[in-house]
Structure formats: C-alpha cells, structure tokens
Amino acid sequence: MAQRRVVVTGIGVISGLGLDAHAFWKALSQGRSGIRPMELVDRTLLRFQNGAEVPDYNPSAYFDEKDIGLLDRFAQFGAIAAREAVKDAGMEFDAALRERTAIVTGSCVGGQTTEDEGFVGLYRNNSNRVNPFTIPRTMGNAAASRISLEFGVVGPAYTVSTACSSANHAIGQAFGMVRNGAVDLAITGGSEAVFSVGFLKAWEAMRVVSPDTCRPFSKDRRGLILGEGGAMLVLEPLEHARARGAKIYGEIAGFGMSSDAHHITQPSAEGAVRAMRWALEDGSLAPERIGYINAHGTATQANDTTETLAIRSVFGAHADRLAVSSTKSMHGHALGAAGAIEAAATLMALRCGTLPPTANYTTIDPTCDLDVIPNEARKAEVEAALSNSFAFGGLNAVLAFARV
Numbered sequence: 001m002a003q004r005r006v007v008v009t010g011i012g013v014i015s016g017l018g019l020d021a022h023a024f025w026k027a028l029s030q031g032r033s034g035i036r037p038m039e040l041v042d043r044t045l046l047r048f049q050n051g052a053e054v055p056d057y058n059p060s061a062y063f064d065e066k067d068i069g070l071l072d073r074f075a076q077f078g079a080i081a082a083r084e085a086v087k088d089a090g091m092e093f094d095a096a097l098r099e100r101t102a103i104v105t106g107s108c109v110g111g112q113t114t115e116d117e118g119f120v121g122l123y124r125n126n127s128n129r130v131n132p133f134t135i136p137r138t139m140g141n142a143a144a145s146r147i148s149l150e151f152g153v154v155g156p157a158y159t160v161s162t163a164c165s166s167a168n169h170a171i172g173q174a175f176g177m178v179r180n181g182a183v184d185l186a187i188t189g190g191s192e193a194v195f196s197v198g199f200l201k202a203w204e205a206m207r208v209v210s211p212d213t214c215r216p217f218s219k220d221r222r223g224l225i226l227g228e229g230g231a232m233l234v235l236e237p238l239e240h241a242r243a244r245g246a247k248i249y250g251e252i253a254g255f256g257m258s259s260d261a262h263h264i265t266q267p268s269a270e271g272a273v274r275a276m277r278w279a280l281e282d283g284s285l286a287p288e289r290i291g292y293i294n295a296h297g298t299a300t301q302a303n304d305t306t307e308t309l310a311i312r313s314v315f316g317a318h319a320d321r322l323a324v325s326s327t328k329s330m331h332g333h334a335l336g337a338a339g340a341i342e343a344a345a346t347l348m349a350l351r352c353g354t355l356p357p358t359a360n361y362t363t364i365d366p367t368c369d370l371d372v373i374p375n376e377a378r379k380a381e382v383e384a385a386l387s388n389s390f391a392f393g394g395l396n397a398v399l400a401f402a403r404v
Helices: 021-030 065-070 073-089 095-099 112-124 134-138 142-151 166-179 197-206 238-243 269-282 301-321 335-352
Strands: 006-015 101-106 157-160 185-192 229-237 250-259 290-294 323-325 384-391 395-402
Touching (some): 006 073, 073 185, 095 101, 166 250, 166 395, 229 335, 269 384, 301 384, 335 384
Parallel strands (some): 101 185
Antiparallel strands (some): 006 229, 006 250
16 A cells, blocks of 8 residues: 555644643743643642643543543543544544544653552551552553543554653654554544652752753753643544545654664764654655754753754754744643644644744853744744654654645
8 A cells, every 4th residue: 555645633732831722822822831830749849849730620620530530640631632632633433433543642651640649658658558540540551541442442552651752652653554554543642740749859859850940942041841731633644634624734744763872861963863864754855845843952951952963963054044942941841742742833833834932042052053933933834844852761753744
C-alpha cells in the first residue's frame, strides 16, 4: 500500500492555561502565562513556589465518583483531552472504525499523585493498607485504557514512556500506523500530573527548577517551571478527512527520532540535529520551507544554548529567517505531555496564522541568537513547522507539520 498523507482533524487540550483548547489558544495568542503559585501542594516544603497547574479543575464535572476513584489525575486529563479532540473532529465510531482505530499515548511518570499518596500513608502515617485501586491508578497506560473504554476502540492501544519526549514519540508512532495503512484513525497525545510533594522534591534536588518563572532563551533564565495537563490529537488520512468535509488543522508531514548516546541528563546538539534532519527527510521538506519551530526550550542554561546550536547546524543561514518560540514559558514543562501540548500549539499556529511568543523574555543571550518571538504573538503565514522534544536519557523526537 502506498503511504497515505496524514492530517489532524481534532485537538483537545487541558493545561495550565485553561480547561479546553479554546482557552489554551486564547492565552497563547495573548502571550499570557499560566505560571502561578502552586495550590496542590504545601509550598513551604519546597524551595520553588510556582508551577503551571490546571486552574479551577473539578473532576466531578467530568467523571462520576466511581470513575474518579479508578483514575489518577493524569489519566483524567488524558480522557478529557481525548473527548474534546474526538468531538472537535466530528468523529462518530461504528463497529468497523472501532477496529481500525489506534490509541497511542505518552506519559513520563504515570499515576504519580496516587503513588505519592500511597507512600505517605505507608511511611509517614504508618498505615498498613493502601488504596485497592493503586495499581490501575498508577499504571502508565491508564489514560490509553480509559480512552479505549470510553469510545469502544478495540484496535491497537498502548503508551510510550520516554521522559519529556513521550508524547512526541506517541504521536510519531500513531502517525506511522495511519500513514502505512495499519489503522484508519488514531487518537494520540499525552497527559501528566506532577504536583505531588515527593516528585517535586526530586526535581528540587536536580536544581533545574526556576525560583520565579520560565524565561526560555533569555540571558537571565534560571530553569524550568513544571506544568501539568493533557493534549490529544485525532489523526486520519487526508483523503478520508476531505471526503467527510472535516476541518483540517494541518498535515503531519514527517517524524524524526534519535538517541544521543551521550549523557543521562546533559543534552547533545548532535542528537537534536539528527532528529530534526530526519524529520525533514521523512517529510521530504527542504529546510527553507520551515518557517516556525516550537522549541523544546526548557529555560535551562544547557538546553537553550544546545538547542540553538542544533537549529543553526540544521538550517544554516535560514536560521536567521526562522521564528522560534518556547510555549513552555506559558504552560510550563508538562514532561510526558509536553510534546502533545506543543504539537497542538504548533498546529493551531499554522491554521490561524499566528505564532505564539516566548513569554517572560527580558534580555538577549548571545548564545541563543535566534528570533524567539519575544513576549508578543506574531501574525505570520507559515508553510511548515517543527515541534521539538528532547528528553533526559538523550531521547529526541521531532514532528514536522505542514499547512494543507
């Protein structure tokens, strides 16, 4: 079978910028950050105070009490985003489509909230009992399984866990299955819920979390800010989307992935270069066709400088004409969900002709000498774009998108 062109026809997002994709895009296009003092944990136990928590979230608005008991916060986010994406795509499932649909999700840490609560009960409160649903709540595939259950999807369903590249790897896997005809539809993305004291203390120990806010590519950047949420995309063949008159956000043109084989936490420009080049090659995209990059852009000293070097290596003189921004400056770093949230941002940028900014930017850094769209969104009709995810462990995944 010849390879099919794959498009995105539905997007769902729940994030630190709001409870749905509309709120997400409104905040991005206004350059408005969702970073604020954390409310889900006791901040006095931590050196850093801020995060990008999902605001005004009430699980009872989305699930009955029985399901809340079965689902960790991260799985709830995944299911909520999937519902929105499927509705946005106008997709209706019959028996045949349920068999020909894949669900591929990404998550870095799975049911971290449930796990932390269990450890507190065991080791601090000396309880000899744990929640009987601890295993189904903590398993990394809980979101994929819930989405499958809700829509009756019986095709391939699984979860990818590659640290901060998890969602991009998941989307890339789903893209491949739709493109090669293994399935006719895919629901794919990622979800994460990181705000538990034990997990935050672990990040505190790494000394990469900013004490104030996230300033990617700015000379005074002081580290990342953690975020939570979920984003899901509906993928289908272009000819099928056109035949049913579906709204099309954009095409997934290519996907590239690589391993640094360098260091467990320090990034490598060479690994990032390979992933970007392979995404371009996979999509038969000349570098000059790329007009925007949604950067990994964590606001750590090492990442932003290394990513700048990688972009310049791939694009040469064209790098001076590229617009590059990190939306983590607004929705925080959602770890395994980051790539999905950023894919949604990139697709919306292509469709709307508005490039989201790098918020909180103050000072030019000569080692990050790119056009980072500082602080204010920019109107621009872009033909194609990349969305970068570079993970601890040296695992890189890059998606290439194009307007249709």
